[in-house]
Amino acid sequence: MRRCSKLVEMGRRQFLSGSAVAAATAAGASIMPAEAKAANGQARVNYPSNRLANVEDLSENEPLNVAYPDDQAPGVLLKLGQSVPGGVGPDEDIVGFCTLCPHQGYPVSYNTEARTFNCPGHYSVFDPEQAGSQVWGQATQNLPQYILRVDEDGEIYAEGVDELIYGRLSNVL
Numbered sequence: 745m746r747r748c749s750k751l752v753e754m755g756r757r758q759f760l761s762g763s764a765v766a767a768a769t770a771a772g773a774s775i776m777p778a779e780a781k782a783a784n785g786q787a788r789v790n791y792p793s794n795r796l797a798n799v800e801d802l803s804e805n806e807p808l809n810v811a812y813p814d815d816q817a818p819g820v821l822l823k824l825g826q827s828v829p830g831g832v833g834p835d836e837d838i839v840g841f842c843t844l845c846p847h848q849g850y851p852v853s854y855n856t857e858a859r860t861f862n863c864p865g866h867y868s869v870f871d872p873e874q875a876g877s878q879v880w881g882q883a884t885q886n887l888p889q890y891i892l893r894v895d896e897d898g899e900i901y902a903e904g905v906d907e908l909i910y911g912r913l914s915n916v917l
Contacts, residue, residue: 791812791813791902791903791904791905792813793893793901793902793903794812794813794901794902795899795900795901796810796812796821796840796890796892796900796901796902797810797821797899797900798897798898798899798900799823799833799834799838799894799898799899799900800898802821802822802823802838803823804823804824804825805822805823805824805825805856805859806822806823806856807820807821807822807854808820808821808822810840810902812840812842812890812902812905813902813905817842817844817909818842818843818844818851819840819841819842819843819890820840820841820843820854821838821839821840821890821900822838822839822840822841822854822872823837823838824837824838824839824859824872824873825837826873828872828873828874828875829874829875830875830889830891830892830906832892832893832894832900833894833898833900838892838894838900839872839875839876839889839890839892840889840890840892840900840902841861841870841872841876841887841888841889841890842887842888842890842905842909842910843861843887844888844909844910844911845863845865845866845868845883845887845910846883846884846885846886846887846888846907846908846909846910847863847865847866847868847881847882847883847884847910848865848866848882848910849910849911850863850864850865850866851864852864852868852870852887854872859871859872859873860872860879861876861887863881863883866881866882866883867880867881867882868880868881868882868883869881870883870886870887872887875889875906876888876889876907885907885908886907887907888905888906888907888908888909889905889906889907890902890903890904890905890906891903891904891905891906
């Protein structure tokens with residue numbers, strides 16, 4: 745019987761010490777930072793409240809380009825014309841999303857006819873009427889949706905993000 749030349753001899757101590765390092769790394773990754781808090785049943789890091797637009801700036805089914813929580817995270821606001829999950833405003837139909845695909849960070853675009861966000865990289869499709877849920881493609885999470893608030897003057901503020909923005913490790917735990 746021939747032995748594989750690629751086998752590695754490993755003793756019990758090497759195996760156990762390697763397992764201990766892996767367990768410690770996994771435990772360290774699960775520790776929640778102090779700035780995280782529960783919101784709508786999810787833990788999130790507090791981003792500052794930023795004004796994005798006014799309700800009067802929006803037209804139904806027309807995306808308005810914004811950026812939140814900073815200029816490195818492009819996004820859009822949408823007035824969908826019907827009450828939707830996470831919707832704000834008088835008709836609970838205004839939503840906002842980061843437009844970086846959660847799969848590999850490609851910029852997604854809004855298709856006004858299909859009323860979906862589409863990724864050109866690997867063809868993921870997201871439904872803004874269902875909180876940005878993925879309906880097709882390679883992505884393994886939903887499109888990051890802004891947590892929005894509208895004040896008495898119709899000013900729209902973003903106050904957080906409910907999913908991980910591609911390339912960031914700190915906005916959702």
